[in-house]
Amino acid sequence: MAEDLYSQIEKSYNPQSLEQKWYKNWTEKKYYSSDNKSANKPFTIVIPPPNITGSLHIGHALNNTLQDIIIRYKRMKGYDCLWVPGTDHAGIATQMIVERELGKENLSKEDLGRERFIERVWKWKSQSGSQINNQLKRLGALPDWGKERFTLDEGLSDAVKKVFVDLYKEGLIYKDKRLVNWDVKLRTAVSDLEVDKRDVKGKLWYIKYRVEDSDLFITVATTRPETMLGDTAVAVHPKDKRYRKLVGKFVLLPLTDRKIQIIADEYSDPEKGSGAVKITPAHDFNDFEVGRRHGLEIIDIFDESAFLNSNAPKEYAGLSRFDARDKILNNLEELGLLEKEEDIIHVVPYGDRSGEIIEPRLTYQWYVDAKELARDALKAVEKGDIKFHPKYWENTYFEWMRNIEPWCISRQIWWGHQVPVWYGPDEQIFVELSEEAAHRAAKKHYGNDTELTQDSDVLDTWFSSGLWPFSTLGWPEKTQDFKKYYPTSVLITGFDIIFFWVARMIMMGIKFTGEVPFKDVYIHGLIRDEKGEKMSKTKGNVIDPLEIIDEYGADSLRFSLAAMASQGRDIKLSFSIIKGYRNFINKIWNASRFLMLNLEGYNPEFVYDKQKISIFDKWILTKLNNLIKETDTDFDNFDYDKVANKIYQFIWGDFCDWYIEITKSKLRSEDDTERQITQDLLVKVLTSSLQLMHPFTPFITEEIYNRLQQFRVSLKSVTGEITKSIVVSAYPTFNESEVFLKEYKYVEFLKQIVVSIRNIRAELGVMPAQRIKILIHPDSDKTHDLISDNKHFIYELAGVDSVEFTGDEKPKNCVTQVLSGVEIFVPVEGIIDLDSEISRINREVSKIDVDLKFIEDKLNNKKFIERAPKEIVEKEKNKFKELSDNKSRMLEVLKRLSEIN
RNA sequence: GAGCGCGUAGCUCAGGGGUAGAGCGCUUGCUUGACAUGCAAGAGGCCGCAGGUUCAAAUCCUGCCGUGCUCACCA
Known part of the structure; x- marks a missing residue:
């Protein structure tokens, strides 16, 4: 039989053939299912929904590996686990993709019209939108696929409407005309967070404006000369003596026929530029404030694509902002009004999606009064109702929340949640949950049926993401899921979306459910390349998780990520690391292979006195139980890396390096009892190890457990029944009666003797195959007996074939090793x-x-x-x-x- | 400019008030009936620098240096 097995069990582990098979099996058996009727305590995670246009990158791999680890662990612990999967609709990104597709057919979205365009996006979604979920499956992530949600599905859309309407009626959502970050390419407003501010090389131009009725000029400095056509004032600092006399006078705005006033405002910084600053309220956030203070006219010179409009002199109308700049500079030069130019490095805002320079633009938009919502959200973290891990991220959260600005939530695109706002012919606003309700409200208002038009804006995708922890559970309905699984247990995510997402979930969650959406937030690091640089497609240093899975297996990737994910640090990932852990996966495979080759005659019902096992058995059980205990603590602290590393050390350093070696002779023993005890303990330790490992490496552990079942090895579920899958087996629990401190110390002492002998052998250049004789001088009878009783251990592991004890008369021609407790003598052939x-x-x-x-x-x-x-x-x-x-x-x-x- | 993180063996990183650990790499020797994706042995570190607290500091505090990130800033 063993001969057959030897060839049957591959010498190295091949993940490729197994992973998809097991994943399919798990989903068919629905091991992922939560059960809202079960009496078991809930454990809930909602996935940070990847966007439907995305594909699995290494950051997703880390994020979802960690979630899967904790979910599998908790499931094995007997919790009723719900891990909600899903995706978000990524308004701008998705619309861009579909528009690009249309472009290939020489169509624009306007050609289709809104309704047909949206149909087209849904079609795209049904064809391409599930890619990332399929990739998650390759990773081994096992969320509750029965509970999958999409931010634009019906239930979530209802939640979005309700939140919008409620906030509006409370005055926490309002419409306002002010400057927004305008993406000129996408032709929509974006929020502050979607603006990427970059340091770029630019120029500072000094332009002379002539003071009316005088020969004086006042010089203003600007990086954006094209906006001068919209200037409505020049500001100087009230205390700036250079300009004091000019305040209140007018200057003639060059290239135009307008006169603008010189005003005094503290915004003007005498140190900067010339000390006088042009004020363009329509095109600069600071200038807008100045304009508001002084009641200045607001002249918008750009259209929605940032081409100059008819408010600019004819000569410039129709030009792009960049062409206009060139032309204006030329013209000023000709007029002798360009005093000088300086090279500078300054900050320029770019749209994070379009990559275009953002233009501040005066429009009506919908805003959330974030300051008001932030109050309770801040308190929740301050009081500790929500804890961040590592804790220092709370500072980041506080910092942002305390300085929060109104959140612009409207977007001038089509794909998304259209705002539930309708207008009457007189612009009267009706904000209601449905068109019917709006009509009812309108009838009440006008006294008769009136035609209404819906606001064409849609909401920021993050608005719906902000509701994710409760909208996915059925809210606003009081569903069984919502009652049981909310608040969720922990949120696992990256620091890059603390503002975008985490903060908003906390605000919305508290506001609408009265409870925090999660109790713990685990923030993991960013994955970088081996040089520590951010991965990016342009740099070409991305590691594709799917390629790694193909080459090394999902388990290797998962274990690598988990082992490297120490709190508060980014992960520098490299192939050599993954390869190292791949080797570890192979090590477990071979430890299991060893066991399977030696399981002949294994009898799971075999009964023996658990106290009469050997000191080595007691040693490994002690190690195992300590590991189990620490595992629980580490999991509670979100220290996944510690768990992974301790398991690694145990399996490789303790179980394989020592325990398996010790059992080899016993498995060959003539003594049935000894052999069976050994088999039983090997099975116990190995299966426990597999279970401890399973959350990290689900595939190989399932494969091995399945093979072991052929030898009558079985695992039990939390409820005590034998289970066919390790996924639903009960996680090992700490057992005090399996901790043997005395024997543990004995074995550690004997190991030290073995290492010493090996050390001497290596120094003397004794060939590994050559057996040697040694002499030992123990310091006490107890030590003598311990060694004497366990001579075989030294024989087998140190290549020794004779141990003799010496009295006080110590041998001479020997190499000697002095340890606490013993002296070891190795006689040397000839003269030492x-x-x-x-x-x-x-x-x-x-x-x-x-x-x-x-x-x-x-x-x-x-x-x-x-x-x-x-x-x-x-x-x-x-x-x-x-x-x-x-x-x-x-x-x-x-x-x-x-x-x- | 403000805030935060990091600086420990050649590399990647654990640890954290009682004289330092792992993996990889390196050196030496091994086809040892699970595994060369392996086995055994070994070399390698004033734990960034300077002060302070303490019986005791790599560990806590302060400052500095280096490095990374976040926020703010179109004169």
């Missing part, structure tokens, strides 16, 4: 190299001397004895004793060596 042995031991003695000196200084320090805790003092004293003892034995060794001559 005295010089090298003496110098080796001398080196060790001087090392000990350094330590001894250090401890001695401490112990001689009165204050240390007085003030340090007793245990510490005691510890230092013991250490001192132990080290001096070791030293004196080494000196004896040296003495004996010198006697050889």
